[in-house]
Amino acid sequence: MAQHLTAEQTPLVADLSQPAPDSRLADVRVGVVTFPGTLDDRDAARAVEIAGGTAVPLWYADTDLQGVDAVILPGGFSYGDYLRAGAIARFAPLMDRIVDAASADGGMPVLGICNGFQVLTEAHLLPGSMIKNERLKFLCRDQGLRVENADTAWTGRFAQGQEIVVPLKNQDGQYVADRRALDELEAEHRVVFRYAGGNPNGSRNDIAGITNARGNVVGLMPHPEHAVEPGFGADLSGSGAVGMREGTDGLDVFVSVLEHLTR
Ligand SMILES: NC(=O)CC[C@H](N)C(=O)O
Numbered sequence: 001m002a003q004h005l006t007a008e009q010t011p012l013v014a015d016l017s018q019p020a021p022d023s024r025l026a027d028v029r030v031g032v033v034t035f036p037g038t039l040d041d042r043d044a045a046r047a048v049e050i051a052g053g054t055a056v057p058l059w060y061a062d063t064d065l066q067g068v069d070a071v072i073l074p075g076g077f078s079y080g081d082y083l084r085a086g087a088i089a090r091f092a093p094l095m096d097r098i099v100d101a102a103s104a105d106g107g108m109p110v111l112g113i114c115n116g117f118q119v120l121t122e123a124h125l126l127p128g129s130m131i132k133n134e135r136l137k138f139l140c141r142d143q144g145l146r147v148e149n150a151d152t153a154w155t156g157r158f159a160q161g162q163e164i165v166v167p168l169k170n171q172d173g174q175y176v177a178d179r180r181a182l183d184e185l186e187a188e189h190r191v192v193f194r195y196a197g198g199n200p201n202g203s204r205n206d207i208a209g210i211t212n213a214r215g216n217v218v219g220l221m222p223h224p225e226h227a228v229e230p231g232f233g234a235d236l237s238g239s240g241a242v243g244m245r246e247g248t249d250g251l252d253v254f255v256s257v258l259e260h261l262t263r
Pocket of ligand 1: 074075076081113115116169170171172173
Protein backbone atom coordinates (compact mmCIF):
# COMPACT_ATOMS: atom_id res chain seq x y z
CA MET A 1 0.00 0.00 0.00
CA ALA A 2 1.30 3.47 -0.91
CA GLN A 3 2.52 5.34 2.07
CA HIS A 4 1.10 8.86 2.44
CA LEU A 5 3.50 11.54 3.56
CA THR A 6 2.61 14.74 5.38
CA ALA A 7 3.64 18.05 3.81
CA GLU A 8 6.71 18.14 6.07
CA GLN A 9 7.74 14.65 5.01
CA THR A 10 7.25 15.16 1.28
CA PRO A 11 10.64 15.26 -0.40
CA LEU A 12 11.33 18.35 -2.47
CA VAL A 13 10.82 17.67 -6.15
CA ALA A 14 14.21 17.79 -7.85
CA ASP A 15 14.52 20.66 -10.32
CA LEU A 16 15.98 18.79 -13.26
CA SER A 17 16.54 22.00 -15.22
CA GLN A 18 19.27 22.98 -12.73
CA PRO A 19 22.42 20.86 -12.54
CA ALA A 20 23.02 19.58 -8.99
CA PRO A 21 25.56 21.81 -7.22
CA ASP A 22 29.01 20.23 -7.22
CA SER A 23 29.73 19.44 -3.56
CA ARG A 24 33.47 19.39 -4.30
CA LEU A 25 33.39 23.16 -4.76
CA ALA A 26 32.94 23.54 -0.98
CA ASP A 27 36.35 21.90 -0.49
CA VAL A 28 38.08 24.69 -2.38
CA ARG A 29 39.59 27.15 0.10
CA VAL A 30 39.97 30.69 -1.17
CA GLY A 31 42.04 33.06 0.96
CA VAL A 32 40.90 36.69 1.21
CA VAL A 33 43.64 39.06 2.35
CA THR A 34 43.03 42.01 4.68
CA PHE A 35 45.59 44.85 4.64
CA PRO A 36 45.31 47.97 6.82
CA GLY A 37 42.74 50.02 4.89
CA THR A 38 41.12 47.14 2.98
CA LEU A 39 37.34 47.51 2.86
CA ASP A 40 35.93 44.93 0.45
CA ASP A 41 37.30 41.79 2.16
CA ARG A 42 33.92 40.83 3.63
CA ASP A 43 32.14 41.15 0.30
CA ALA A 44 34.86 39.10 -1.41
CA ALA A 45 34.57 36.35 1.22
CA ARG A 46 30.79 36.41 0.90
CA ALA A 47 31.06 36.10 -2.90
CA VAL A 48 33.26 33.00 -2.48
CA GLU A 49 30.71 31.44 -0.12
CA ILE A 50 27.73 32.29 -2.37
CA ALA A 51 29.64 30.70 -5.27
CA GLY A 52 29.84 27.53 -3.18
CA GLY A 53 33.44 27.66 -1.94
CA THR A 54 35.06 28.16 1.47
CA ALA A 55 36.51 31.59 2.26
CA VAL A 56 39.59 31.76 4.52
CA PRO A 57 40.51 35.15 6.06
CA LEU A 58 44.22 35.93 5.64
CA TRP A 59 46.06 38.68 7.50
CA TYR A 60 48.64 40.79 5.63
CA ALA A 61 51.27 40.48 8.37
CA ASP A 62 51.17 36.68 8.49
CA THR A 63 53.64 34.54 6.60
CA ASP A 64 51.45 31.47 6.22
CA LEU A 65 48.92 30.98 3.42
CA GLN A 66 47.14 28.33 5.54
CA GLY A 67 47.08 25.90 2.64
CA VAL A 68 44.57 27.88 0.59
CA ASP A 69 44.00 26.91 -3.05
CA ALA A 70 43.57 30.47 -4.35
CA VAL A 71 43.88 34.04 -3.08
CA ILE A 72 41.84 37.22 -3.54
CA LEU A 73 43.36 40.65 -2.91
CA PRO A 74 40.24 42.74 -2.31
CA GLY A 75 39.41 46.38 -2.91
CA GLY A 76 39.92 49.31 -0.61
CA PHE A 77 42.53 51.84 0.36
CA SER A 78 45.47 49.87 1.73
CA TYR A 79 47.70 52.24 3.71
CA GLY A 80 45.35 55.05 2.66
CA ASP A 81 46.71 54.89 -0.92
CA TYR A 82 49.74 56.70 0.57
CA LEU A 83 52.61 57.22 -1.95
CA ARG A 84 50.75 55.32 -4.69
CA ALA A 85 47.77 52.95 -4.44
CA GLY A 86 49.09 49.49 -3.56
CA ALA A 87 52.72 50.62 -3.30
CA ILE A 88 53.08 49.85 0.42
CA ALA A 89 50.78 46.80 0.60
CA ARG A 90 53.04 45.18 -1.95
CA PHE A 91 55.72 44.85 0.79
CA ALA A 92 53.40 43.06 3.26
CA PRO A 93 54.95 39.79 4.52
CA LEU A 94 52.09 37.73 3.08
CA MET A 95 52.70 39.20 -0.39
CA ASP A 96 56.03 37.34 -0.62
CA ARG A 97 54.18 34.05 -0.10
CA ILE A 98 51.51 35.03 -2.63
CA VAL A 99 54.07 36.00 -5.29
CA ASP A 100 55.92 32.71 -4.70
CA ALA A 101 52.72 30.62 -4.89
CA ALA A 102 51.47 32.42 -8.00
CA SER A 103 54.83 31.98 -9.74
CA ALA A 104 55.49 28.36 -8.67
CA ASP A 105 54.70 25.28 -10.75
CA GLY A 106 50.97 24.85 -10.64
CA GLY A 107 50.51 28.62 -10.43
CA MET A 108 48.08 29.33 -7.60
CA PRO A 109 45.12 31.40 -8.88
CA VAL A 110 45.27 35.00 -7.61
CA LEU A 111 42.61 37.65 -8.22
CA GLY A 112 43.18 41.34 -7.53
CA ILE A 113 40.06 43.50 -7.44
CA CYS A 114 40.53 47.28 -7.72
CA ASN A 115 43.04 48.04 -4.94
CA GLY A 116 44.01 44.37 -5.23
CA PHE A 117 44.77 44.93 -8.94
CA GLN A 118 46.86 47.96 -7.97
CA VAL A 119 48.80 45.76 -5.50
CA LEU A 120 49.36 43.12 -8.22
CA THR A 121 50.90 45.69 -10.58
CA GLU A 122 53.08 47.08 -7.78
CA ALA A 123 54.20 43.51 -6.96
CA HIS A 124 55.00 42.99 -10.68
CA LEU A 125 52.69 40.00 -10.97
CA LEU A 126 50.91 42.02 -13.66
CA PRO A 127 52.33 44.69 -15.99
CA GLY A 128 51.41 48.38 -16.11
CA SER A 129 50.10 50.74 -13.49
CA MET A 130 47.04 52.70 -12.42
CA ILE A 131 46.97 56.49 -12.37
CA LYS A 132 44.25 59.03 -11.47
CA ASN A 133 41.05 58.81 -13.49
CA GLU A 134 41.13 60.96 -16.60
CA ARG A 135 38.90 63.70 -15.18
CA LEU A 136 40.42 63.47 -11.70
CA LYS A 137 37.09 62.39 -10.18
CA PHE A 138 36.29 59.46 -7.92
CA LEU A 139 33.91 57.35 -10.02
CA CYS A 140 31.13 55.24 -8.50
CA ARG A 141 28.76 53.69 -11.04
CA ASP A 142 27.56 50.50 -12.63
CA GLN A 143 29.83 49.64 -15.50
CA GLY A 144 29.45 47.52 -18.61
CA LEU A 145 32.36 45.16 -19.35
CA ARG A 146 33.11 42.80 -22.22
CA VAL A 147 34.77 39.49 -21.34
CA GLU A 148 37.67 39.27 -23.80
CA ASN A 149 39.35 36.16 -22.42
CA ALA A 150 37.26 33.32 -21.01
CA ASP A 151 40.27 31.01 -20.67
CA THR A 152 41.74 32.24 -17.37
CA ALA A 153 41.36 30.57 -13.97
CA TRP A 154 38.83 33.27 -13.03
CA THR A 155 36.74 33.56 -16.22
CA GLY A 156 36.09 30.00 -17.44
CA ARG A 157 32.33 30.26 -16.80
CA PHE A 158 31.90 33.23 -19.11
CA ALA A 159 31.41 33.17 -22.85
CA GLN A 160 33.96 34.92 -25.01
CA GLY A 161 32.60 38.39 -25.84
CA GLN A 162 29.88 38.24 -23.13
CA GLU A 163 28.84 41.62 -21.73
CA ILE A 164 28.31 41.97 -18.00
CA VAL A 165 27.58 44.83 -15.59
CA VAL A 166 29.33 45.25 -12.24
CA PRO A 167 30.03 48.27 -10.00
CA LEU A 168 33.10 50.46 -10.53
CA LYS A 169 34.36 52.69 -7.68
CA ASN A 170 37.81 54.22 -7.58
CA GLN A 171 39.94 57.30 -8.01
CA ASP A 172 43.04 55.68 -9.49
CA GLY A 173 41.44 53.57 -12.19
CA GLN A 174 43.20 54.68 -15.36
CA TYR A 175 45.25 51.73 -16.60
CA VAL A 176 48.51 52.75 -18.26
CA ALA A 177 51.42 50.78 -19.70
CA ASP A 178 54.09 51.50 -22.31
CA ARG A 179 53.40 50.70 -25.95
CA ARG A 180 55.45 47.52 -25.87
CA ALA A 181 53.59 46.13 -22.83
CA LEU A 182 50.23 47.02 -24.39
CA ASP A 183 51.17 45.35 -27.68
CA GLU A 184 52.29 42.26 -25.78
CA LEU A 185 49.04 42.11 -23.77
CA GLU A 186 46.99 42.36 -26.96
CA ALA A 187 49.11 39.90 -28.96
CA GLU A 188 49.03 37.33 -26.17
CA HIS A 189 45.29 37.73 -25.66
CA ARG A 190 45.84 38.84 -22.06
CA VAL A 191 43.23 41.59 -21.90
CA VAL A 192 40.53 39.82 -19.86
CA PHE A 193 37.92 42.59 -19.45
CA ARG A 194 37.40 45.71 -21.58
CA TYR A 195 35.09 48.62 -20.75
CA ALA A 196 31.88 48.49 -22.80
CA GLY A 197 29.61 51.42 -23.59
CA GLY A 198 32.37 54.01 -23.17
CA ASN A 199 35.70 54.27 -21.42
CA PRO A 200 35.02 55.78 -17.96
CA ASN A 201 38.56 56.73 -16.94
CA GLY A 202 40.92 56.98 -19.92
CA SER A 203 42.41 53.49 -19.52
CA ARG A 204 44.67 52.52 -22.42
CA ASN A 205 42.92 50.28 -24.98
CA ASP A 206 39.74 50.42 -22.79
CA ILE A 207 41.43 47.90 -20.49
CA ALA A 208 39.49 47.02 -17.31
CA GLY A 209 41.32 43.79 -16.44
CA ILE A 210 44.33 41.73 -17.53
CA THR A 211 46.03 38.41 -16.83
CA ASN A 212 49.56 37.04 -16.71
CA ALA A 213 50.88 34.70 -19.40
CA ARG A 214 49.64 31.58 -17.59
CA GLY A 215 46.16 32.90 -16.88
CA ASN A 216 46.30 32.18 -13.13
CA VAL A 217 46.75 35.82 -12.02
CA VAL A 218 43.96 38.23 -12.96
CA GLY A 219 43.47 41.85 -11.93
CA LEU A 220 40.51 44.10 -12.70
CA MET A 221 39.35 47.51 -11.53
CA PRO A 222 35.54 46.93 -11.39
CA HIS A 223 34.04 44.92 -8.53
CA PRO A 224 32.49 41.51 -9.37
CA GLU A 225 32.17 40.74 -5.64
CA HIS A 226 29.54 43.50 -5.34
CA ALA A 227 27.33 41.82 -7.98
CA VAL A 228 26.69 38.31 -6.71
CA GLU A 229 23.11 38.50 -5.40
CA PRO A 230 19.80 39.44 -7.07
CA GLY A 231 18.33 42.76 -6.03
CA PHE A 232 21.30 45.01 -6.74
CA GLY A 233 20.72 45.40 -10.46
CA ALA A 234 21.22 48.48 -12.55
CA ASP A 235 19.25 50.00 -15.37
CA LEU A 236 21.90 51.04 -17.85
CA SER A 237 19.56 51.18 -20.83
CA GLY A 238 20.03 54.94 -21.06
CA SER A 239 23.82 54.84 -20.81
CA GLY A 240 24.43 53.09 -24.13
CA ALA A 241 26.07 50.22 -22.28
CA VAL A 242 23.76 47.33 -21.50
CA GLY A 243 20.14 46.93 -20.36
CA MET A 244 18.57 46.04 -17.02
CA ARG A 245 20.57 43.55 -15.01
CA GLU A 246 19.80 41.33 -12.05
CA GLY A 247 22.95 42.26 -10.20
CA THR A 248 24.53 38.81 -10.30
CA ASP A 249 26.90 39.24 -13.24
CA GLY A 250 29.98 39.05 -11.02
CA LEU A 251 29.23 35.66 -9.49
CA ASP A 252 30.76 33.61 -12.30
CA VAL A 253 34.20 35.06 -11.54
CA PHE A 254 34.12 33.15 -8.24
CA VAL A 255 32.40 30.03 -9.57
CA SER A 256 35.01 29.94 -12.36
CA VAL A 257 37.95 29.55 -9.99
CA LEU A 258 36.16 26.90 -7.91
CA GLU A 259 35.45 24.89 -11.06
CA HIS A 260 38.99 25.48 -12.34
CA LEU A 261 40.39 23.99 -9.13
CA THR A 262 38.09 20.94 -9.14
CA ARG A 263 38.55 20.01 -12.80
N1 LIG B 1 37.48 50.45 -4.57
C1 LIG B 1 38.76 50.42 -4.45
O1 LIG B 1 39.39 49.37 -4.25
C2 LIG B 1 39.50 51.71 -4.52
C3 LIG B 1 40.87 51.50 -5.08
C4 LIG B 1 41.82 52.66 -4.96
N2 LIG B 1 42.22 52.86 -3.63
C5 LIG B 1 41.33 53.83 -5.73
O2 LIG B 1 40.53 54.61 -5.26
O3 LIG B 1 41.74 53.97 -6.82
